[in-house]
Amino acid sequence: MMGIITNTKSEDILGELTQHRSMSAVPFGCRYRLIDFPLSNMVNSGIKNIAVVMTNKSRALLDHLNSGKEWSLDRKSEGLFLLPSASPRLFQKKNKFDLKDLWENFDYLQRARQKYVVLSGNNVIFNGNYQKGLQYHKEKGADVTLYYKEEGAHNLSPGSFNYFEVKENGRVTSIHSCPSKTENNQVSLETIILERSLLMEIVKLAADTGNWDLGDVLLDNINELKVFGYPFKGYAGKINSLVSYFRHSMELLQPQVQQELFFANGPIYTKIKDGPPVKYTETAETANILAGSGCYIEGKVENSLLFRGVAVGRGSLIRKSIIMQNSIIEENVVLENVILDKDVFVRKGTVLKGEEGKPVVIGKRTVI
Amino acid sequence: MMGIITNTKSEDILGELTQHRSMSAVPFGCRYRLIDFPLSNMVNSGIKNIAVVMTNKSRALLDHLNSGKEWSLDRKSEGLFLLPSASPRLFQKKNKFDLKDLWENFDYLQRARQKYVVLSGNNVIFNGNYQKGLQYHKEKGADVTLYYKEEGAHNLSPGSFNYFEVKENGRVTSIHSCPSKTENNQVSLETIILERSLLMEIVKLAADTGNWDLGDVLLDNINELKVFGYPFKGYAGKINSLVSYFRHSMELLQPQVQQELFFANGPIYTKIKDGPPVKYTETAETANILAGSGCYIEGKVENSLLFRGVAVGRGSLIRKSIIMQNSIIEENVVLENVILDKDVFVRKGTVLKGEEGKPVVIGKRTVI
């Protein structure tokens, strides 16, 4: 099996967070970036030939992936391939799986030796072994297998590939943008298993017809192709709005979610930073927090996520917030329902509160 | 000192050879790509912070550079940075040093810690230690130091940064596109040393004025800035046409050139291919050839360059030609003044001759 991580074009959905970076590079879970999840799943599934589609805002992503060493992909034979995008500057809200990117890199597909491909979006977080999906794919005699999870009707941003209708025998009968029920919706996990030869056929078809959206192609051929849904049982999240980003971040504060997301099928690899352990001083107070390495905590932090290298000054209070890498919070600051992007500096005494569940986002390198 | 390898936009000058790859990735010297020369020079000069500007045709380059491991740049601290280009699809014939690319990556320049920068084009081949240029730069009290070599009037394709006028004291008084004399022209080696702070000032100026060409900016300020020329003494080549590509390739058949280009200031690093040694069979005949690893030679080869993994069948005759990686030449073929790009397959009995010094180029993966 080979792996391809595609490029979500509708990147503005995370606002500030995707202003200067691609969706793949959005920080998540105190030390990761979104791409770490599909990429680690691939590595943990024994996949050794992995391609990542880039955009023009790829520098953060390139820095992050670098040699692929952290994922044991700095190999002589196969390893990590970075594919240029066909339309790096176009933000097409609709195309979740833009086949044009694969057409641009068709020779890479041609030269691969693997029989099967797992295609993954870059905005789904779960910890799963794709070999299980492949086994299901084979057992069902499927042409295409789509990962989904059952959940209630959360608000997902529009997209052609959001929800499935899955019959009892596992057959997918419809793919659509909005939930049809209030409960037990089959939410797409943007993860597709199929044979490489079929994928190439589909890409050629797209090039001939100009219909570049994989979701549309599948829906058009939902009767001709044996499309099956694979129900993923563990914790899974789909980040396609700031609200869902915040919600899934906060869910990480549940030990059960930590267990399912960080350990279930193998570790999640990420880029190394050589920070020291977190230092909590005599004045630190903490309850229900997740923190990456290198933080220096002198204040009070509750129900929050601290990325690597964050400093919280004495007398400050951080609640229900996400503080990204190397942000510095001076003394007597109050933050509540706030997301600070990387390298934000918050001056003494600042008070900033967002609405419950709808956090204020402060852009990278801002001083407030 | 930090290093930046810029991106020559006028890439169509090598025709077929730059159809599917950026200039940086053009194969040269049986096992290298053009970028290996400036990149290895930087490494051999002790530079540990190196950035390479990409284009949309970067896949070959990305595959080649990969982790930077071959250049000992797979480091935790600094190492190799891939910078997205500001205008990946625009082929501007004129801009040799497009400052827009640096503006796009201005924060990278800002965050660097090094005092000096060496900027290099991606189409100059020589083996030099930039510390020597830096020493010259300091001795002269220069603001900007430009590498050049003295040579006759070869035909260089138009470019704003081709020739200098250098006074006896080393001061550069003019920069222009065409040679002014028949002999002893000061040909630009597309290599510039200056302080990072000055480079940042120049980039900001370019952003303000819209004049993005570094050559123009320098020429406009040739009296205000202390611009000096550093005469490089060893073998050097500037590849900016198919003719110059072919000529410099053929010059590699001189042992003196091999010595100066492959050994003088350190080894030239390149991507590893694990091919076996070249096998010459009982029927092989060879005179004046340079060959990369993994070739299988049963025929007659003269005055030619064979890249890695080339096969030459029995009874075939290859003269004054460049055969790139993994091309296969069957029996009784005659090739003369020919460049075969990668993976070309030449059927039995084919005869193909180009004009003296103006080789026929056969594109990648062609079957003839």
Add this chain to the structure above:
Amino acid sequence: MARKEWIAMLLAGGQGSRLGMLTRNIAKPAVPFAGKYRIIDFSLSNCTYSAIDTVGVLTQYKPLLLHSYIGIGSAWDLNLEGGGLYILPPYVGEKGGIWYKGTANAVYQNIDFIEYFDPRFVLIISGDHIYKMDYSLMLEYHKDKNAEATIAVIEVPWEEASRFGIMICGENGAVLDFAEKPKKPRSNLASMGVYIFNWDILKEYLFLDEEDPLSENDFGKNVIPRLLKDKRKVYAYPFKGYWKDVGTIESYYTANMDLLKPLPEMDLFDDTIKIYSKPSVLPPHYIGSGGGVKNSLVPDGCVILGQVERSVLFPGVYVGEGSYVKDSILLPNVKIERESIIWRSIIGENTTIGSRVKVGLKSDKYFNQEALTVLGDGIIVPDGVEIEQGASIKSWQREEAKIS
């Protein structure tokens, strides 16, 4: 190959037997320190900072973990073309094999290795010390003084001087005399075990030392005194800053606790000399709603549901609800179940402590109320037991504690 300016030889073969249970399965340089590091990280990171591109690491005692930890030195950016990090265990030659006898003999047996790089200077360091040091400044000093050997020294409190190798120096820094652990120290300048030699001089003295049947083949005990006896140009380089030989359980404990001071002398958050280590792939640490951490170091992979105060935790530590850890060091993957109390203890790697356990609480048996309690690696302590202060437990034996 061009001649190298200098290379480093890092002595990492010692057992560190006074570290007791901490070195039962690993060499001293591999002992975890400061929440996420191993002791050898400090010397290796100093090399990186000092831009030494060639480091030979001499190993001998239980080196498996050390070898796989160090690898080719990528964690310290020492995987370099034309140089790099080399692990040098003892080996068998045509005449059989000889284990490293002393520090000088270990280097003697690797003369061929050094000759290959043909350096002008050789830096000798050990993997046993906690300090941040720019060796390149010492090399400059060595060259300025036109010395043949330079020894880094640090001022120690006079009352402790008799525990060290003490240098008596002239005004210009020349070493006049040397006394190993003198009863009546004439100076408080202690040798840090960091030496720079001109390679030709070192080689000469390694051969001389090897020929001496009475020598213990040790740098401090034999080579340096011989250089002084021969009136060689030996200088002392005065180092300012934090330096600690964590040679005993007590000094190991103190060095860890030193990091918790409001302004620690060894500041891990100061990036001037950054300490690198081989990374783990653990997730961020979690502190539960009922958890609280004060004045402590907590690395990745910990889950803290109880209270932790003035302690150093290592990756993967779990502290269950209602448990209380104070003044302690919990090594990697220690698990403390519910409602247990740990005080002034060092708990070894992978040890699990059940619920309602008390470790290190005072007892009448010990007069020294400062005594540390030490539990070894991989012990499982059942629910409800008490382990008295000062106990040192290798494996779980019922008689060593009473069920409360």
Add this chain to the structure above:
Amino acid sequence: MARKEWIAMLLAGGQGSRLGMLTRNIAKPAVPFAGKYRIIDFSLSNCTYSAIDTVGVLTQYKPLLLHSYIGIGSAWDLNLEGGGLYILPPYVGEKGGIWYKGTANAVYQNIDFIEYFDPRFVLIISGDHIYKMDYSLMLEYHKDKNAEATIAVIEVPWEEASRFGIMICGENGAVLDFAEKPKKPRSNLASMGVYIFNWDILKEYLFLDEEDPLSENDFGKNVIPRLLKDKRKVYAYPFKGYWKDVGTIESYYTANMDLLKPLPEMDLFDDTIKIYSKPSVLPPHYIGSGGGVKNSLVPDGCVILGQVERSVLFPGVYVGEGSYVKDSILLPNVKIERESIIWRSIIGENTTIGSRVKVGLKSDKYFNQEALTVLGDGIIVPDGVEIEQGASIKSWQREEAKIS
């Protein structure tokens, strides 16, 4: 950690003393072979192809070059998270150090290492053999047969069988008897020194072997016979293909020359099992206008201005104008000046041969016209001398040759 299916233990500690001058400074597995490889490349590349992710390499004899060559196994894609390549030299434990006594003892001393990965099966191979083999097929066979130990065997010519460890097998592949170098072989199935064991069985027999004071602690001589004596389920896995123990100068020469056949049995150009090696950074090789190369292997970095026929050259070899090299092996960086003749010779690394030198030409002194001439490493042979066929020269001594 999840239990591993299998791991490999690669025995690379042997001196290979019958290779004489080739192993004066390096262990046998590090000896250059086939123009750009070292012998150990073959076993390591087989591991890569067989998708074994954990390999322990047991070293002992002059391992410096081997250690720095292997590193962490990146050249063979064996630098893997959760597995990888580990170098395992002898070490000192709490009770002192013991050098590896025999192949079985070497593995015995690393039982802790194997236990850490807790594999179901252990593959034992050596770094001394030239062959391409998919060990995973052998593992399948081992599992199909429900064997406790499986030994790879290859058919050898009957007349050579008495040089090998010979297996006598039943129809189903079960090994009935084993004879080490039998005078009258009852079979031509030779052991290749490639074993798969169930780990629990192997561990049991390593302990038994260790307790036996008469044992030489060798797999072939002791462990396998004991398994057979105890009627354990031992099977022979028949391997087809090229396999060569390059244990002597003659077999080393032959194995290199085998590669020059029009259809060599060991096809380096066949990528099915690709042989990886640590790369050099040398430029392409150059053949001058007056140069000619026939029926030879030429790697990067060579400069050939003379004639070369039926020879294997190694990186950095220089053959000057008018010189003629035939039926020879020139190891890395050998330099032959002008108008010299080299015949049926092996020339050691970094050796320089002057102009108008004759090496290996016939002489009446030797009756065996097939005798090889061998020159060691780093020799400088002056202009104009003749070195007779069959000579074996360690260092240049005037009396060993006559000036013509």
